[in-house]
Amino acid sequence: MNNILKKSSSFYDVYERRPGADKLTTTYCPGCGHGVLHKLIAEALDDFGVREKTIFISPVGCSVFAYYYFHTGNVQVAHGRAPAVATGIKRAHPHSVVISYQGDGDLAAIGTAEIMHAANRGEGITVFFVNNAIYGMTGGQMAPTTLIGQKTMTTPRGRTVKNEGFPICMSEIIATLKAPVFVERVMIGDTKSTMHTRQTVRKALKLQIEKNAFTFIEVLAACPSNMKMTPSRSRQWVKEVLADNFPLGVKKDISEEFEPKDLSRMVVKNSELHDTLKLETAKVDSEKIAPYQEKMINEEIKVAGFGGQGVLSLGTVLSEMGMRHNYEVSWLPSYGPEMRGGTANCSVKISKKKIGSPLVANPTVLIAMNRPSLDKFEHDVISGGLIIYDDSLIDRKPTRDDVDIIAIPATKLADELGNTKAANMVIVGALIEYKDLMSQEVVLESLGDVLKRKNLIELNQKAIIRGAEFIKNLKK
Amino acid sequence: MAKQFLKGNEAVVKGAILAGCRAYYGYPITPASEIAHAAALYMPICGGTFIQAESEVAAINMVYGAASAGERVMTASSGPGISLKQEGISYCAGSELPCVIVDIVRGGPGLGNIAPEQSDYNQVVKGGGHGNYKVIVLAPNSVQEMCDLGMLAFDLADKYRNPVYVLTDGFIGQMMEPVEFPEPIEKIPEKSWAVKGTDETSDNLITSIELDPDDLERHNQKLQQKYAIVKEQEQRAEEYRTDDAEIILIGYGIVSRILQTVVDKLREEGVKVGMLRPITLFPFPTKSMTELAKSAKFFLTVEMSNGQLVDDVRLIIEGKIPVYLYNRMGGNVPSIKEIHDEVMKLMRLS
Ligand SMILES: Cc1ncc(C[n+]2csc(CCOP(=O)(O)OP(=O)(O)O)c2C)c(N)n1
Ligand code: SF4
Numbered sequence: 171m172n173n174i175l176k177k178s179s180s181f182y183d184v185y186e187r188r189p190g191a192d193k194l195t196t197t198y199c200p201g202c203g204h205g206v207l208h209k210l211i212a213e214a215l216d217d218f219g220v221r222e223k224t225i226f227i228s229p230v231g232c233s234v235f236a237y238y239y240f241h242t243g244n245v246q247v248a249h250g251r252a253p254a255v256a257t258g259i260k261r262a263h264p265h266s267v268v269i270s271y272q273g274d275g276d277l278a279a280i281g282t283a284e285i286m287h288a289a290n291r292g293e294g295i296t297v298f299f300v301n302n303a304i305y306g307m308t309g310g311q312m313a314p315t316t317l318i319g320q321k322t323m324t325t326p327r328g329r330t331v332k333n334e335g336f337p338i339c340m341s342e343i344i345a346t347l348k349a350p351v352f353v354e355r356v357m358i359g360d361t362k363s364t365m366h367t368r369q370t371v372r373k374a375l376k377l378q379i380e381k382n383a384f385t386f387i388e389v390l391a392a393c394p395s396n397m398k399m400t401p402s403r404s405r406q407w408v409k410e411v412l413a414d415n416f417p418l419g420v421k422k423d424i425s426e427e428f429e430p431k432d433l434s435r436m437v438v439k440n441s442e443l444h445d446t447l448k449l450e451t452a453k454v455d456s457e458k459i460a461p462y463q464e465k466m467i468n469e470e471i472k473v474a475g476f477g478g479q480g481v482l483s484l485g486t487v488l489s490e491m492g493m494r495h496n497y498e499v500s501w502l503p504s505y506g507p508e509m510r511g512g513t514a515n516c517s518v519k520i521s522k523k524k525i526g527s528p529l530v531a532n533p534t535v536l537i538a539m540n541r542p543s544l545d546k547f548e549h550d551v552i553s554g555g556l557i558i559y560d561d562s563l564i565d566r567k568p569t570r571d572d573v574d575i576i577a578i579p580a581t582k583l584a585d586e587l588g589n590t591k592a593a594n595m596v597i598v599g600a601l602i603e604y605k606d607l608m609s610q611e612v613v614l615e616s617l618g619d620v621l622k623r624k625n626l627i628e629l630n631q632k633a634i635i636r637g638a639e640f641i642k643n644l645k646k
Numbered sequence: 647m648a649k650q651f652l653k654g655n656e657a658v659v660k661g662a663i664l665a666g667c668r669a670y671y672g673y674p675i676t677p678a679s680e681i682a683h684a685a686a687l688y689m690p691i692c693g694g695t696f697i698q699a700e701s702e703v704a705a706i707n708m709v710y711g712a713a714s715a716g717e718r719v720m721t722a723s724s725g726p727g728i729s730l731k732q733e734g735i736s737y738c739a740g741s742e743l744p745c746v747i748v749d750i751v752r753g754g755p756g757l758g759n760i761a762p763e764q765s766d767y768n769q770v771v772k773g774g775g776h777g778n779y780k781v782i783v784l785a786p787n788s789v790q791e792m793c794d795l796g797m798l799a800f801d802l803a804d805k806y807r808n809p810v811y812v813l814t815d816g817f818i819g820q821m822m823e824p825v826e827f828p829e830p831i832e833k834i835p836e837k838s839w840a841v842k843g844t845d846e847t848s849d850n851l852i853t854s855i856e857l858d859p860d861d862l863e864r865h866n867q868k869l870q871q872k873y874a875i876v877k878e879q880e881q882r883a884e885e886y887r888t889d890d891a892e893i894i895l896i897g898y899g900i901v902s903r904i905l906q907t908v909v910d911k912l913r914e915e916g917v918k919v920g921m922l923r924p925i926t927l928f929p930f931p932t933k934s935m936t937e938l939a940k941s942a943k944f945f946l947t948v949e950m951s952n953g954q955l956v957d958d959v960r961l962i963i964e965g966k967i968p969v970y971l972y973n974r975m976g977g978n979v980p981s982i983k984e985i986h987d988e989v990m991k992l993m994r995l996s
Contacts, residue, residue, distance in 0.1 A: 222843070223844070225843055234855060243841030243843060243847050244853070245711070245714045245851075245852040248733055248734060251710075254707035257671075260711075262711070284703075284704050436692075444827070446691055452651065502817060502822075505676070505760065526908075527900070527904040527907050528817065528903065531982070
């Protein structure tokens with residue numbers, strides 16, 4: 171084994187990483203399939219001249235120390251996760267040749283999710299799956315590929331269908347997916363089958379090198395130690411028994427028609443990043459906002475209503491506009507199930523002072539867009555505060571007599587403007603007019619920067635003006 | 647004050663990209679999902695990768711791969727997802743891989759709820775996974791800090807070759823505030839240890855396995871030395887009106903925002919109270935804490951967890967002064983009034 175391994179220059183000459191005195195032989199048992207497969211891979215890497223480009227992933231299992239041997243970039247990973255790690259590496263270095271090397275416990279038990287999804291994404295990696303029908307490293311427990319009737323440490327009376335189900339055929343499963351390009355089950359049995367495996371290993375790696383194709387090679391191999399067989403007997407068993415249960419052959423091959431996959435990323439200059447990230451900052455018109463700089467604003471606003479009434483955006487528009495008046499602002503939504511129930515609310519703080527908690531428990535202003543919101547929050551409003559409610563939708567008056575109350579038919583007014591959805595902006599207009607919070611001119615001018623739906627800007631501007639007019643008329 | 651108004655969950659992604667992060671691997675979970683949304687939107691067009699992984703387990707292992715490859719990489723999640731990532735984070739710590747994990751904490755245990763809690767404190771600050779390791783933990787309390795500390799996280803991760811958490815709660819993730827973004831960093835530090843598919847890196851090995859007990863002990867000792875340096879050099883805390891304070895309120899994340907208001911209110915009432923806000927949870931700000939304990943009558947720790955933070959405060963204070971706890975759980979956020987009244991009650995007691 172040792173001699174075979176040392177032949178390839180993709181192996182280290184001396185296994186310096188191996189602890190202990192013996193730096194020349196591998197840790198694999200005589201007759202183990204891993205050693206042979208290692209050799210076939212190393213030889214292919216040599217022949218294709220890709221040793222330097224290769225990143226080999228050692229799994230958890232008997233091949234955990236593959237990095238003692240391979241003179242390539244090496245990454246040792248958690249049990250079953252090699253395809254996920256391979257994904258992260260290949261995406262970072264698309265030019266590299268990434269090998270995910272795994273045993274049957276690793277790939278077909280604990281790591282089924284990772285292999286299925288890496289395969290399904292068609293990651294540009296090569297997976298070598300060593301199926302020896304047993305857990306080697308941990309001392310001969312059942313693998314998902316253990317045969318019916320096969321005795322292992324955890325199936326002492328033999329695997330039964332009743333208790334453990336059937337051996338899992340990973341190649342057939344992977345071949346049902348669309349993205350994999352080449353899937354084959356081979357074996358390390360006699361010389362002939364090993365020579366065929368050599369060809370398959372080469373084909374798979376070449377498909378990664380040339381086309382970034384996802385390939386999956388299942389290698390039936392022997393674990394003589396746990397099978398308690400001699401090396402030659404165990405190979406015979408692979409050939410006669412294991413291969414009988416796991417049919418050899420190509421399960422999928424679309425390598426001819428598969429177009430090389432370009433994994434390169436977009437090139438974006440640092441100087442373009444601020445634009446790409448849309449980091450445009452809000453314009454502040456110091457002249458127009460000058461009258462508002464002396465005001466001692468400290469509003470804690472609760473906006474509440476049905477989902478779909480634009481409650482959250484009413485809050486963000488107020489905050490965004492506050493920011494354009496050099497106020498400190500914060501916006502906090504109710505989120506999650508609270509929203510799914512059909513009601514939504516948000517807390518908005520607009521202040522000249524630094525904002526502590528963003529949560530509004532006792533609002534200075536309550537904006538109630540539906541009846542449940544009025545019912546829920548009316549009594550939280552501070553004495554001397556303000557309640558604005560949409561009386562085109564809410565069929566009762568607030569009962570508080572220690573607060574200001576504005577009944578505004580916001581929905582009706584919005585309908586008159588042609589779109590119910592603008593009711594929230596009618597209220598924005600009303601509030602800033604009533605409290606003289608902000609410059610209406612600035613608000614109207616910046617609305618385009620703030621709203622996502624650009625086709626609704628004009629309508630919403632009209633709504634704000636309409637809301638303000640309503641208040642002016644009230645004041646008259 | 648030319649700023650942009652956006653969510654904490656979005657600010658952390660934009661900051662990350664400015665910090666040179668070009669890979670995001672994650673699995674959706676409320677209240678962290680907007681981080682994935684923003685990463686999906688921006689990573690690819692900024693020259694990076696975004697993948698919605700099949701699970702948090704896969705996501706953190708993709709992070710492990712990208713970090714091995716020398717990339718600045720991040721993931722984000724919340725309670726249950728962080729639990730699933732723990733094995734992978736232990737591997738990252740063992741293999742000394744720099745990466746950034748954002749945890750927008752929700753209510754637990756189990757599925758709990760999606761309201762803000764701080765109950766991931768132990769599983770994040772104490773490591774959470776197996777083995778003798780530590781992760782650096784930054785605790786932003788504003789949207790601006792989601793950007794700033796998020797960016798710092800990448801620097802610290804590279805500096806110490808260690809996972810770094812940005813730990814905050816649903817409120818800080820979900821809320822919107824004005825943010826000012828800095829210029830992008832020029833270049834990420836050279837990582838000669840990474841595997842890059844090049845000749846120069848073909849002798850590099852990323853691993854956490856050390857079979858020989860002496861070797862593994864040496865590795866552990868090396869890690870502990872690194873953590874000792876982190877403890878010495880990276881403590882960060884904010885003190886608010888602590889100058890003549892006799893009472894110190896302690897809290898991080900959203901709680902500190904509330905405490906700030908409580909302090910102002912009590913100060914108006916003539917109570918000499920201040921706040922200490924840990925910005926780093928590991929390293930724990932022991933220096934400012936011991937200093938403040940010299941002149942304070944008592945500490946009150948306020949948290950949205952079952953005393954996970956107060957345990958650490960008490961360890962530092964060692965009974966020198968009383969350290970009290972006021973906490974809420976289940977997604978309830980302590981109100982200004984509750985904390986105010988608690989302070990008044992404790993003042994009467996002491
Ligand atoms: C999370 C976790 N669970 C369990 C183990 C223990 N373990 C190590 S190797 C192994 C089985 C490996 O079997 P296989 O993948 O078939 O590889 P082989 O040893 O046969 O090459 C197990 C269960 C582990 N390291 N990590
Ligand atoms: S236990 Fe089995 S799989 Fe492991 S090295 Fe020995 S023969 Fe190979």
